Amino acid sequence: MDSVEKLINLFKKFPTVGSRTAGRFVYYLMKLPKARVDELISAILEVKNKIKLCENCFNPFEPFDSAQGKLCLICQNPARNKNLLCVVEKETDLLSLENTKKYSGLYFILGGTIATMRPEETSQLRIEQLKKRISISNFSEIIVALNSTPEGRTTSVLVEQIIREVWQATKTEGSEPNRRITHLARGIPVGGELEYADEETLESALEGRK
Numbered sequence: 723m724d725s726v727e728k729l730i731n732l733f734k735k736f737p738t739v740g741s742r743t744a745g746r747f748v749y750y751l752m753k754l755p756k757a758r759v760d761e762l763i764s765a766i767l768e769v770k771n772k773i774k775l776c777e778n779c780f781n782p783f784e785p786f787d788s789a790q791g792k793l794c795l796i797c798q799n800p801a802r803n804k805n806l807l808c809v810v811e812k813e814t815d816l817l818s819l820e821n822t823k824k825y826s827g828l829y830f831i832l833g834g835t836i837a838t839m840r841p842e843e844t845s846q847l848r849i850e851q852l853k854k855r856i857s858i859s860n861f862s863e864i865i866v867a868l869n870s871t872p873e874g875r876t877t878s879v880l881v882e883q884i885i886r887e888v889w890q891a892t893k894t895e896g897s898e899p900n901r902r903i904t905h906l907a908r909g910i911p912v913g914g915e916l917e918y919a920d921e922e923t924l925e926s927a928l929e930g931r932k
């Protein structure tokens with residue numbers, strides 16, 4: 723494999739990038755001055771070295787000092803509602819919901835959906851981490867906000883099953899805690915993805931959840 727082919731294959735692994743786009747990236751890079759390529763390489767390494775994954779929600783964040791610890795700013799914010807959790811597929815979905823400024827609870831980034839996972843990525847679906855998070859927390863509502871694509875819906879079913887199992891297992895004798903699982907209201911087009919919904923649509927989907 724020559725060096726061009728090798729780089730094209732690496733870019734092809736990026737989300738939404740196919741062979742043609744990967745090829746364009748490589749030819750674009752070839753025309754760049756060496757200094758710009760060095761800048762790109764060091765920016766990639768900087769992200770890789772500085773960004774940590776939040777231990778609670780798996781949101782990537784850049785700790786501003788070593789004292790910030792292992793949690794992102796959302797999880798550290800005392801004003802956030804600790805009884806409300808929103809399970810999303812990916813980081814960009816969290817960003818879309820944050821941009822509405824209408825959600826004050828916490829998040830959990832699942833890391834993908836079942837059917838879209840390439841085999842080598844299947845282990846990245848954070849099922850065990852989700853179980854742990856729910857079992858050590860005291861959520862009264864969990865919003866399953868996965869995309870309304872076929873893969874998203876299949877994954878939703880699995881996620882709900884897990885939530886119920888954990889809640890059942892952690893139920894204390896004789897008490898019937900008031901807990902519920904909700905979904906974003908319709909408005910997100912069927913087959914649509916959260917990250918492409920505009921803020922208003924997302925806002926009303928969030929407010930009308932049931």
Ligand SMILES: [Zn+2]
Pocket residue numbers: 776777778779780781793794795796797798
């Ligand atoms: Zn977090």
